[in-house]
Amino acid sequence: MDFNYYIPTRILFGPGKLNELANEQLPGKKALVVISGGTSMKANGYLDRVVSLLNTQQVEAVVFDRILPNPIKQHVMEGAAIAREKGCDFVIGLGGGSSIDSAKSIAVMAKNPGDYWDYIGGGTGKGHPVEGGVLPIVAITTTAGTGTEADPWTVITHEERNEKIGFGTPETFPVLSVVDPELMLTVPPELTAYQGFDAFFHAAEGVIANIATPVSDIYALKSIELLNTSLPAAVANGQDLEARTNVALANTLSGFVESTSSCTSEHSLEHALSAYYPKLPHGAGLIMLSQAYFTFFADKAPERLTLMAQAMGKDVNSVEPERQPLLFIEALAELQKKCGVDNLKMSDYGISEEDIPKLAQNAFDTMGFLFTLDRYEMTLDDAISIIRKAYK
Structure with missing residues (x-):
């Protein structure tokens, strides 16, 4: 410790x-x-x-x-x-x-x-x-x-x-x-969702980062719990002050995570997307990448994903141990559907499949440091594969 x-x-x-x-x-x-x-x-x-x-x-x-x-x-x-x-x-x-x-x-x-x-x-x-x-x-x-x-x-x-x-x-x-x-209260539903998921991934990446600490975990898991319960409500009714307050607290807690742990390579990959396609909202890019990205880490940081599944209300003891981390991916997909952001497509922002190797290389060239904070040494081919799987 x-x-x-x-x-x-x-x-x-x-x-x-x-x-x-x-x-x-x-x-x-x-x-x-x-x-x-x-x-x-x-x-x-x-x-x-x-x-x-x-x-x-x-x-x-x-x-x-x-x-x-x-x-x-x-x-x-x-x-x-x-x-x-x-x-x-x-x-x-x-x-x-x-x-x-x-x-x-x-x-x-x-x-x-x-x-x-x-x-x-x-x-x-x-x-x-x-x-x-x-x-x-x-x-x-x-x-x-x-x-x-x-x-x-x-x-x-x-x-x-x-x-x-x-x-x-x-x-x-x-x-x-x-x-x-x-x-x-005046933030529109779509932006509320994009922004809320940015906060979510600050917390989730902070949990799987190799420099996570007991303190950052406390902040991150509470942030994930709050977003799981309150972000859909804030998206559905922007005037719901209680939901807005819970989401705001989750966001500030995620800032604490950024100060005590770190983002990981998911943010590097997204920065490459929105560097070339600046009309892509950062949160939307993270949402598109997220299921492929965290599935990649499910067998590389299983106990970490299991912690996040529990924070999202999943009964991890109801399944065999090897399936426990996948409950986080399941909960993530459910949250994205509740917030109406489950059908985002990279092609809607002009990103083509031919771009993918260039984007992956850009992630290593510009934000390579975050790859060193992963719990597994991702290769360029790994990054290309993740983006390809996320591409719709």
Whole structure:
């Protein structure tokens, strides 16, 4: 039993918690507020509410509203330039994982020279150390998917090189995060499902990762249990605040998993898909891969899959031991059907079978580190086979 534990983020969790921003000690007096290029933050009044709450503390807000669903390096560099030009002393990510991830990356580049890819360790990144510090980060999440409010990780795509790579340092943990499920009531059913499954796979991969710990297992298995019971309800009725709160808690717990264990190669494979096909929602890509991926590991980490089957309510003692891990695959398929995401097809997003070897190679080239956290040393041929089986 050997692990380290470090999650320094102060988290305000629960319905109505956004209002407490008026009284929280903030890390500066001028914030760059990073939101998506869509309309939801403005149309739902979330941006105005945040700006108003900042004003009660005499904190000025500069809004940067260009972030894409799969965020890109160009916008990181643009946001960092604005933060420097306007003299912003901290960054707020308001919205989903793309906005909060971008805020983290902008916070890095606002204080460090050169190009963002200079600091990325995979693909064509140069892997330079971040020596100039990072602007303090505040995360206000309006979705339940990435857990980025509770971990240091940010995922950005180099749009010219088809490289989608995770990055983080201890300084990219948010100093403050607000998780208010009332802000999630407006997320449409399809996105609720995609985001919820992203959180699910953060937990599930954290369980099968070879660096899982007793602490990460506690977080991960509870997250899986909550999503299994509450995600279908949140998809069916977005106004169900109890279901939204349970899904939000599962998501934050999955962020804790990301800070105490890790994703595995499933995320590497999906990053390759959405690096080449940026209109593919990350959660949708994971859903497509998931049954083939976890079936591959059923005989390689059987006790781990059995734990997850139990968390999803399966009576593992009702079947012979060799079938116990397969009950997790069964429960996963049932959950996807309940959430209406059991018929997703890669071809719907323009992915062709001829692409598969290229995509698998990209996963190794850009996010190869996650393959080292698998409990079995996957080969390129294994990865190709998994994607082929997932392809529909």
